[in-house]
Amino acid sequence: MDPKEQEEAINKILGKLKALPTLSIVVAKVIQVVSNPLTSASDLSRIITVDQALTAKVLRLANSAFYGFPFRIKNITQAVSILGFDTIRNLALTVSVYKVFTGENESDFSHQDFWKHCVGVAICASLLAKKIKYRSPEGAFTAGLLHDIGKNFFEQFMHKEYRDVMKLAKERNISVFEAEMEVMKIDHTIVGKMMAEKWNLPHELKAGIASHHHPEQETQENVMAHLINVADIICKKKSIGFSGDYVIMPISKEGRELFSLDEAGEEELMNDLDKELKEAEAFVNMPQ
């Protein structure tokens, strides 16, 4: 490939990335405040309730069947006290990230199916995280929801080119990842990584977004990279939603070992995934 041509293509994308809106200042504050152990539920609530739309969406998710709390959660303070600081931080984060991508709906891969894939990966990653007692199943869930934000970027801001990517992947039976490199000269994990940097997302989330196709490249948050990698493959195998890929990679040896996934383990995981997915409707419908 002509290096000059590649540079041009990348520069074009970088320009568009620069123009990407920032995440709300509210979310930036939320991320900062939650990392302080002396933060109380009221502190967090004061920050979130400044943004009414965000407050409403977080409360809707907090009251969804996915969390299944037996009482109505009336306000953000209660939501934090009951679901936990991390959950609320991640809900706020997810809602804000997806706010950037609402609007356009004409596309080759339907938003609904794409979303379903992301929710599937989120649930699967958190199940795997719990299985190995990973420090933050919440983080795994959020990283799962966000792992393909690079695709959202392409879809929204380079719609025409991304149609070619999808067509190419289907015709030549190659992975979306490869097709992206061929058409856009850059793939969705690199774009996702740049977005994560621009938005100052916590490092563990960035790792899930940037390295889910090559977990071995991530050193600091290697487990997270493997979590999203394996969860992504499982959801593709099980056809949960649609990520644009017709090519399904096998689960790596490292991944199988890390999560003790033999045939029986995989089946058990898939059953649990089915159960939880039924309750996660609210997440699939979130962008609307």
Added chain:
Amino acid sequence: MGQTEDDIKEIKELKEYTNNLEVINEGLRHSFEELTTLYRLVEIIAEAKTLERVLNSLLDLVAEIISCEGAMLFLVDEKTGEVDIALKRNISRKIEQKVNLQNRQKVIEWTLKKGKTIAMPDIEEDPSDSEKVTFVLVPLIAHDKPVGLIDIITDTPEGDITTKDLSLLTILAKQAALSIENVKLYESMKRDQISIIRALSSTVDAKDHFTLGHSQKVSEYSLKIAENMGLSERDIETIKYAALLHDIGKIAIPDDIIKKPTKLTAEEFDLVHKHPIIGSMIIKEIESLAPMVPIILHHHERYDGKGYPDGLKGEAIPVGARIVHVTDAYDTMVSARAYRDMIPPELAVSELRKNAGTQFDPKVVEAFITILRKNSVGYDGQNGF
């Protein structure tokens, strides 16, 4: 002049640097104190030996982490999976009513299922109720299995509870759950052990209807004597169960000898005299019963050294064996045997007294007589406590 300006700048930077260091230092000191508290709490929980003590110290310690007006402890029933209240601390009727609100059970189930520590607002809708409290629910989970739950009633509004509070409680609960599991396991092993002892003991007594209940009586008397003599808790327990097993060796002796109504031949006597050795050999096979072996082996030794099997004398005979020797003799005298009628208790007591110092340890005989008098048992012919 430039020099001075630089100096001022430098001093300013230094000051800022020191301030930063102080903030960091303060933070470190804080974390260190927290770790120390946590370590101490976890240690107390880990060392509690009975379920009651684990649960009680858990409720004591919770109050060191969060202001606590009262608390309740629930345990999950292993068989039914139901959650039942196990311990209450300062729970007023009003709080109890709040807790019993119908949906409460669902919240507890939810918390156990999710394994999450949560703070619940008071859901009482009554506007005249000014005493709002917060319920902090901390699940107790051991080996991925819910064991129980602490429900802490605090006057801290749910919004003021920090991440730190919740995570300290969660860590404490984790240790408590493991301790509860350990203690339960220990207690169930203990129960099994006692059942085995009782089963073994009744097999001997059942060989001869004259001796039905004999081991049980000897055990009850021996326990009282051991307590009266001020022995350690552990020794008392060993003596109580060794007394139940003292004649276990008789399993190996043919029924017709045991039930024989006439005098035994010298050969038969030799065989009967082997029962302490046989008994100690049987019990030695059960590792956890090892402390009882010397008592079983020596319960026919006489204080003056003329007993069997080893002819031990005085204090060389284990104290448990000296006790069982007295109670065994007494209960045998006051019960009917195949070869004779029962002897009245008064006569049996004077027999003990007469042989104190020769056959029996005088201190044991004295303790036994004190007990018999105090309970005025043995004199009414019922010889029961």
